[in-house]
Amino acid sequence: MQQESTRRTNRDRTEATRTDLIAAARKLFTEKSYAETGTPEIAAAAGVTRGALYHHFADKQALFAAVVEQEAAAVAGEIECASPPSLFARDALIAGSDAYLAAMRAPGRTRLLLLDGPAVLGRAAMDEIDNRHGNRSLREGLVAAMRAQTTVRLPLEALTALLAAAFDRAALAIEAGAETAPYREVLVALIDGLSPTHLQAPGPARTR
Template sequence: MARKARAEMIEETRTKLLSAGRQAFGTIGYADTSMDDLTASVGLTRGALYHHFGDKKGLLQAVVKELDVEMDVRLEQISDAAVGHWEGFVGRCRAYLAMALEPEIQRIVLRDAPSVLGNAYSQSSQSHCLASMAHMLQQLMDEKVIVRTDSESLARLLNGGLVDTAFWIASCKDAEAGLATSLHSLSIVLSGLLLDK
């Protein structure tokens, strides 16, 4: 049997740690996750964790990045499958808020990441979202679907509102009710952008 290449073994170790981190952070949370238990659960040592991620915080950062990428892919699929650009944009906004109900996203992305990783995480995680939202808004303005304004500032206003609302939904006692009222408010805000009402 051929031995695994070093690069393959490194990637396999990294993947195991990410998967174990995601599982632990998503179920028991960052604060209650023991690094010894986490590494032992995948047959590794704490040294492997430090080598790949620096520390527990570094592992959380990598897990959040992985989740952010998955969320982006899901949102892109929604806009790609929509009948038109406006429907795709509205669908993305609604889906983003609905993700706040998903336990893994709620706990890791909306609760633990902001408190553990702070503003640096929020700013880096939002840069891609802001750029794609500004692009979509500019496209809608060019197609004369929505009123013309500065697409970057509008993207910042809308994205900031969506992110803040997702945090609020995640912390609501009744998250489902929070989502329902948020979706209603979102409809009112977005319809205000349309040229033909």
């Protein structure tokens, strides 16, 4: 019993240290950029030694990947909360689009996911992360939308990638100071363009 309690305590301590490192790294990466942040200051901000940092993460890039993964999961979670399966396919896609734009307003998130992420991890690694989170939700929403009507059948992977790029471009523009409304209007038009008169059938749907 005591041995199990000790294992649980060690596991909790390990998880707490990892959580502190990710939080400290996120703050520094968004305030200073990945390139300008060193592992000594991350360790100091998290209240641990550099040895502890390297025990949990192979290097700064691995820690950055964990930060990006956490951010992508958070965005996907907000999208899924906004687009439950009870919504019509079109409504779920639009609700998810709105949730994505709102989620990307979190300080530093656009920089982490859309600028530093691809630059540091590479496009292929970022695509893998996106496919586990936001793109997975978008793909599910598009599948539901196309199932809800019979007139449009587009290549799913290409459609997902291009719509995801449109959402990302909108987020970058809004982050730079552009008004949200024109970008939202275009995104809605793109969704309706899949088949404006046939996306109103109910069914499970998700979006980016």
